[in-house]
Amino acid sequence: MEQKEELGLTVKKSEDFNEWYNQVVLKADMIDYSLVSGCIVFKPNSYAIWEKIQKAFDDKIKKSGHKNCYFPMFIPESLLKKEAEHIEGFSPEVAWVTKAGDTELSERLAIRPTSETIMYESYAKWIRSWRDLPLLLNQWNSVVRWEFKHAKPFLRTREFLWQEGHTVHATREDAEKEVMQQLFEYVDLIENYMAIPVIAGKKTEKEKFAGADYTTTVEAFMPDGKALQMGTSHLLGQNFAKVFNIKFLDKDEKEKYAWQTSWGLSTRTIGAIVMVHGDDKGLIIPPRLAPVQIVVVPILFKENKEVIIEKAKEIAKKLKSKNYNVEFDDRDGYTPGWKFNEWELKGVPLRIEIGPKDVEAEQLVLVRRDTNEKIVIKAKDLEKKTEQMLNDIQDSLLKKAKEYLTKSIVEVHNFNDFIDAIKNKKMPKALFCGSAECETSIKDKAEGATCRCVPFEQKPAKGHCVQCNAEAKYWAVFGRGY
Numbered sequence: 001m002e003q004k005e006e007l008g009l010t011v012k013k014s015e016d017f018n019e020w021y022n023q024v025v026l027k028a029d030m031i032d033y034s035l036v037s038g039c040i041v042f043k044p045n046s047y048a049i050w051e052k053i054q055k056a057f058d059d060k061i062k063k064s065g066h067k068n069c070y071f072p073m074f075i076p077e078s079l080l081k082k083e084a085e086h087i088e089g090f091s092p093e094v095a096w097v098t099k100a101g102d103t104e105l106s107e108r109l110a111i112r113p114t115s116e117t118i119m120y121e122s123y124a125k126w127i128r129s130w131r132d133l134p135l136l137l138n139q140w141n142s143v144v145r146w147e148f149k150h151a152k153p154f155l156r157t158r159e160f161l162w163q164e165g166h167t168v169h170a171t172r173e174d175a176e177k178e179v180m181q182q183l184f185e186y187v188d189l190i191e192n193y194m195a196i197p198v199i200a201g202k203k204t205e206k207e208k209f210a211g212a213d214y215t216t217t218v219e220a221f222m223p224d225g226k227a228l229q230m231g232t233s234h235l236l237g238q239n240f241a242k243v244f245n246i247k248f249l250d251k252d253e254k255e256k257y258a259w260q261t262s263w264g265l266s267t268r269t270i271g272a273i274v275m276v277h278g279d280d281k282g283l284i285i286p287p288r289l290a291p292v293q294i295v296v297v298p299i300l301f302k303e304n305k306e307v308i309i310e311k312a313k314e315i316a317k318k319l320k321s322k323n324y325n326v327e328f329d330d331r332d333g334y335t336p337g338w339k340f341n342e343w344e345l346k347g348v349p350l351r352i353e354i355g356p357k358d359v360e361a362e363q364l365v366l367v368r369r370d371t372n373e374k375i376v377i378k379a380k381d382l383e384k385k386t387e388q389m390l391n392d393i394q395d396s397l398l399k400k401a402k403e404y405l406t407k408s409i410v411e412v413h414n415f416n417d418f419i420d421a422i423k424n425k426k427m428p429k430a431l432f433c434g435s436a437e438c439e440t441s442i443k444d445k446a447e448g449a450t451c452r453c454v455p456f457e458q459k460p461a462k463g464h465c466v467q468c469n470a471e472a473k474y475w476a477v478f479g480r481g482y
C-alpha cells in the first residue's frame, strides 16, 4: 500500500490536468528534467515511442520515393538571414555559437531552428535540369528554439526531435500534390497509430508560415480545451527558390525557378498521446506504438511455482515469436498487485495473468488497460485473442477520442456564443471573413483564441463573419492553442 502511494499518481486527470500530466510523464518514467532549463531527457519509455513513430512514418515516405539525409546543425548567420522575411518574428528564439574555446568565431553560427536555408543553399548547387526533379529529401534531427514561455515536457522544450521534409518540383501542381500527400500521411499516422482524431485544413494568412504561399495543418484537441498542432505541410511556392536561386532548365529549354514544399512532425505528438489517452492510473499507449504491448505476469504461490513460471515463460515466448513486444515480469519481491499498478502506470495496453487455477484449467486471464475489462480465454486461443484484443484497444481509443473531438467542435452563429464556447473549453466553428485584423480582435476578446484552421471539409459559407459582420469566406475552427 505504502509503495503504491509513492509511485502512483496523486491527482486525478479531471481535477488538476496540468499536475496530472507532469506526474504521468515523470512517474511513467518517460522523461527527466535536465540542468538546462527547458530541456528534457527522453528516457527509454518515451524514446521507444518516438522510434515506433519514426519507423511508421519513415516506411511511408520511403514508399513514395523520399530519401533521408543529414545536414549540419550549424548555419552561418549570413545564410540564415538571407531570406529575411521568413526569419522575422523567429529571431529572438535563435541560439548562436560565437566561440570555440576562447577564440571568437569570424561569423556566428546559428544552431538550426529549422533547415530551409542550409538545405536550399545546397539544393541550388545540385539542381540544374528537369531531370534532377523531383528532389525528395527528409531529415530526422533535432532543432533548437530558445523559447521563453514556460516549458512543458514534449509540448514546449528548447530542443525537440522531429522530421523535416524538403522537396523540390518542376511545377506548382506537383508541389501542391506533395503538400497534400504528406499532410494526409500525417493524418494516417496520427489517427491510425496514435489513435488521435484530427481536423485537416489550411492556416489563415495570419497563422501561416511567413515563408510559404500557404500552410496546411492537422489539429488535435486536448482534454483541457486546448488545440494542438500535430503536423504541418507548406507550399513554399517559388519564394525560397528566388532567394536561393534554385533554377532548372525545363524540357522546353527555358530556365525556371523551382517549386518547393516543406513539412514537419515532432516529438510534441508524444505529449498529445499522453494527454488524450491517459487516465487516473497513468499512461495508456495505443498498441501500435507501445514499447511494451503485452506484459505477462505469473501469479505465484508457494506451491507449483516452477510450473507456473514455465507456463508463463512459454506464453511470452510464443507472443514474442509473433513479433509482439512482450515483457515477462517474474521479479521477486513484488506482489502481483504491485506489478499490475506499475504496468498500468506505464500504459501497457494488455496484461496476461496466469495462476495455479489457470494452469490447471488450461486457461489465461487477459486484462485490457483502457477499459479494465477482464476475459478468461482458453490457452490454445492465445494468439487469436491477443491479436483481437490489441486491435480492439487500438480501435476503441480512437473511437473514444473521436467522440470527444466531435462534441468539442460547436457551430456558433454569433459572437456571444463564440465566447461561451471558448469559456466552456470547446472549439467554436464559425463563419469567418479571413482577415488578420478580425483574427487579432478575436484573440483579444476570446481568451487568446486563434484560428486553428479552415477545414478542407466545408459546407457552403453563406452569411456574415462572426466577428466583423463582413461577408464570410469560409467556415473556420477556432480555439486556444498550446
Ligand code: 87F
Binding pocket: 086, 087, 090, 091, 093, 094, 113, 114, 115, 116, 145, 163, 164, 165, 209, 232, 262, 263, 264, 265
Ligand atoms: C524559429 C526560429 C527560426 C519556425 C522558427 O514548419 C526560424 C523558424 O522558420 C522557422 N520556427 N519556423 C518555421 C518552420 C517551417 C517549416 N520547416 C520545415 C515547418 C516544417 C518543417
